[in-house]
Amino acid sequence: MLSSPYCWRTSLVWALCAGLLAACGSTPGGLPSRAGFPGESRAPDTTAVQVEEYSSTLEIQTESLDRELFAATRAALQEGDWLAATLALPKIEPVNSDSLNTPPDEFDASSAATLLWIDYYKARIDLLRGDTQSYKKAFTDLKSRPLPQDLEQELLTQELYLARGRHDSNAQLALSLQLLSLSDDGVTANPELGDTIWSAAQQITQQGAGPTRAGGTRQAQGWLDLAAANTLDNALDGAAALSAWEAQYPEHLAKAHASALREAALRDAQTSKLTLILPLSGPLATAGEAVSRGFIAAFFAAQDADLSIDVLDSRRFESIGDTYLEAQAKGANLIVGPLGKRQVQELLTRPQLTVPVLTLNRPELMQSDNPGALLLSLAPEDEARQLASDAFAGGSRRALVIRPEGEWGERMETALAEQWLQLGGHIPTTAIYGKPNTHSTAIRDALGLGDSAQRSAALRALFSERIETTGRRRADLDSIFLLSKTSDEARALKPLINYHYAGELPVYSLSTADSGSGNTSLNRDLGGLRLLAMPWRLDEDTLPGADSKSNSAALHALGADAYALARRWWRMRSTAAPIFFGLTAELHTSPEGILNRRLNMAEFDRGVLRPR
Structure with missing residues (x-):
């Protein structure tokens, strides 16, 4: 018996409704498969007689x-x-x-x-x-x-890789020394392993941890004692401590590091005059003055009686080359500056820097290594790369990137994506926002909620009465990178992420998301945001002679770090390449003389920035 036309139409309508409802709750079309995501193991199970067909x-x-x-x-x-x-x-x-x-x-x-x-x-x-x-x-x-021994070494190497990712210095030192004990050639044939041991020893010393946590062996103790000897700011005191270390550990694996540091410390002791080159007039005068205040405050705090300082306004000279020659003529042993990228680029093209330089910025592209230069900066690209590494170490693999339109946003995304993809992460989509009225739309569309809304609208069109639906974002994301240029942007965007059903995803951001104001009411909108923070921001008592709540606090900290680094220029440029634990970052010298930054991971909790 045939069904009536009415029954047939009703059945068709309900079938269409069921299909639309299923579509509203699904991942938007054209997205990558969920196969292999966390919680869904696709790696084959090993037995001696059964391995998957596709192997x-x-x-x-x-x-x-x-x-x-x-x-x-x-x-x-x-x-x-x-x-x-x-x-x-x-x-x-x-x-x-x-x-x-x-x-x-x-x-x-x-x-x-x-x-x-x-x-x-x-x-x-x-x-x-x-x-x-x-x-x-x-x-x-x-x-x-x-x-087998080679597999044991592989396991140790893998554990060391993970210890680096979570910044566990004690584990890095213990694992590196264990790996080194399995090698017949020592540090000379394993320079990367030696660098890891040296970095870990310095970090443990900075944290005030005892050697027993890192294994308690004589080798471990030697590395830790060397790190302690290197912490002395006075160059002559440092050289004496390093000489004593060499006498105590004549056959230690770190003897080449100690020798290089001792020789460099003696050269640092010869520095008697520093010349600071900054823009103290013109459009960058405010920034130049902030850096200058930090530099001079650090000088007075150190009470270096044998050191003098001269300050030159770079705007008073036709070129940075002329400013450099003026500083040289006035007897500078070391020059700190300039601040602008173009001036740094111009200075680095000089064939020879007879007076060594600590620049306060770095060019976009390094043409070649200039042995007379050490490059300090607050480059946000360093932060973007670190953000990718820290998020990956935390288990994230597929991230949405939210960034502003324009050249700055492109640079941040490029720096982050290069590191993220190299590690094995994926970026399914990017949300690019412009003016404030575009924020919500950019995030909504990137999360696939625009398609979900269209499917809901199609479903409502089939009925005369109101139907309640809930949007569902795309399901192939496990984290978000919020690359905002200012704290105002971050405060506007973070609540929108929550509003568009992505509040449970970890959100990582640059230090630019923090205004530094300490206004807990203003920062409540940033609750749960994980961001990189300069060390002074988590311990504001360490910032000498500055208002930590002012907009120029970061530049003040840059000036203070510049003074401390100028006193250690030759040690930082030595083959031992020690870490400098500054107010702006933990600084590592690259072979090209670039001071690469590593910041602290922090999180906003009820409007307060706390270490994470």
Whole structure:
């Protein structure tokens, strides 16, 4: 019996409604698959007789493990491609060992070693995908088994990589020394390992932690004692402490570091006159004066009786080259400045800087290394790269980027994306905003809520009565990078992220999101925002002679750091490349003389900025 036309139409309407309702709750069309996201393990399970169909098939017929079996997997992991790494894993098929030249017990050992390596690489794949629980479980299981030495080294190396990501200095020192003990060639053949040990020792010393937490061995104690000797600001005192260290540890692995630092400290002791070059008139006068105040306040706080300071207004000279020559003619041993990027670029093109320079900015592109220059700046690109590393170490993998339109926003996104993609992260979409009336629309569309609203409108059109619907954002995101240029922008955008159903995602931001005002009422809109903060911002008592609530506090801190670095110029430029723990950042000298910044991660909690 046929249904009536009315019944047939009613059934069709309800079928259409069901389809629309399902679409409203789904991920917008054209988005990447959810396969392989955190919580959905796609890495193959290893057994001796069962590996997934899509893995390549290889027979293990050799006495020892051939590491080339995993060359493709390693390459894919370095490229951040977990799927290619999974597909490249070898598959072990049952083999009749009687048909091999290798005795059965040795063949079984080879197979077992290969299986251990497969488990190791699967754990790495889990980590790359963001499945930290599976990763931890697999690594704990691996460490409980007898392992070949090369695999043991790989596990230690991987643990060291993660310790760097979470800035665990004690673990870095202990793991690095353990890895070094497995090497026959020492620090000379493992310079990267030596650099990690040296950095970790300095960070532990800065934190005031004891050597027992880092292993308590004589090697660990030597590195920590060297770091302590390097903390002395007075150059002659530092040189004496380093000489004493060399006498106490004549065969220590860090003896080359100590020698380089001692020689550099003696050169720092010869510096008697600093010349500060800043714009003290014209459009940049306010910034120049703030830096100058910080520099001079630090000078008086240090009470360096054997050091004098001269200040030149760069605007009074036709070129920065003329200003440099004037400072040289007046007997400067070291020049601090200039502040503008173009002036720094012009100065660095000089064929030779007979008087060394500590610049207060750096050009967009470094043409070549100038051994007479050390480059300090407040470059936000450093922060963007650190933000990517810290978010990745925290387990984020697929991020929405929110940035302002224009050249500054493009530079920040480029710096962040290069680091993020290199680590293995993904950026499914970017929201670019302009004037305040575009903020909500940019975020809504990037989260896919515009499509969701259209589907809801289509559903309402089928009925005469009102239907309540709830929008659903795209489901393929696990974090957000909010690259606002000002704190006003951040305060306007953060509530909109919550409003558009993304409030549960971690939101990471640059230090520009913080005005530094300390106004808790104003900052309540930033609740939960994770951002990078300069050290002085988390301990405002460390900022000498400044109002920490003023807009120029960061430039004041830059001036104070510039004075401290000028007293240590040769040590910072030495091959030992020590860390400087400043008011603006933790500063690391690159081989090109760039002082790369690392800031502290902080979070707004009820309007108050707290360390995270």
